[in-house]
Amino acid sequence: MLARGAVRTVGVCTRYCTRYTSTVNDEPEFEDYEEYPSDKYKPAEEMIQKFLRVDHAGEVGANDIYAGQMAVLGRTKEAPIIQHMWDQEKVHRAKMNELIVEHRVRPTVLLPIWRAAGFALGAGTALIGKEGAMACTVAVEDTIVTHYTDQIREIIDQGKEEEYKELLQIIKKFRDEELEHHDTGIEHGAELAPQYKLLTKVIKLGCQTAIKIAERV
Numbered sequence: 296m297l298a299r300g301a302v303r304t305v306g307v308c309t310r311y312c313t314r315y316t317s318t319v320n321d322e323p324e325f326e327d328y329e330e331y332p333s334d335k336y337k338p339a340e341e342m343i344q345k346f347l348r349v350d351h352a353g354e355v356g357a358n359d360i361y362a363g364q365m366a367v368l369g370r371t372k373e374a375p376i377i378q379h380m381w382d383q384e385k386v387h388r389a390k391m392n393e394l395i396v397e398h399r400v401r402p403t404v405l406l407p408i409w410r411a412a413g414f415a416l417g418a419g420t421a422l423i424g425k426e427g428a429m430a431c432t433v434a435v436e437d438t439i440v441t442h443y444t445d446q447i448r449e450i451i452d453q454g455k456e457e458e459y460k461e462l463l464q465i466i467k468k469f470r471d472e473e474l475e476h477h478d479t480g481i482e483h484g485a486e487l488a489p490q491y492k493l494l495t496k497v498i499k500l501g502c503q504t505a506i507k508i509a510e511r512v
Contacts, residue, residue, distance in 0.1 A: 348400050348403055352402065355402075356505070364417040364420075367421035405509070425484060426484045430488035432479070434495035443469060
């Protein structure tokens with residue numbers, strides 16, 4: 296059973312990589328900073344650079360997680376629920392693409408790895424069943440909600456809420472939508488997934504590690 300599941304996961308991920316390789320080009324280009332109007336595209340301070348690098352990586356990864364889930368569960372009755380959450384994540388990703396260009400933040404160099412890992416995580420947990428997919432959603436979104444809340448708190452603690460008022464509003468909006476996804480996962484059987492506590496603990500640890508790495512590279 297596990298061997299067949301592993302083979303299926305590899306097959307799905309291989310098809311994904313073939314189909315979506317070109318989507319890497321959807322990410323913004325960063326070679327032409329000198330051509331950007333200097334009054335608009337100014338380097339952000341270190342705190343915001345760190346925030347946006349991680350947030351961009353997280354939203355890109357979240358999109359690929361939902362892509363993986365839909366690759367497996369796209370024809371099930373849960374598909375509309377997953378698609379709704381994915382559609383919101385697409386908006387998040389598009390906005391983060393804008394923000395990293397506006398603030399001249401280079402994305403993490405590990406973005407291709409995060410994308411592949413995100414899809415594998417989404418597809419792999421979906422192969423467990425809808426409960427596995429929802430457990431993945433709960434674990435990932437719980438980590439993201441905590442992360443966004445920490446960013447909001449740090450901006451306020453630094454007395455930067457007026458300077459970064461627009462960014463603060465965006466982070467709050469995204470945080471609330473991620474919390475909605477978390478609650479949706481709970482409502483749709485996440486806690487019924489096999490080894491739910493262990494599964495979510497491992498996924499959270501992976502997400503927290505990815506955040507720490509993306510802050511630096």
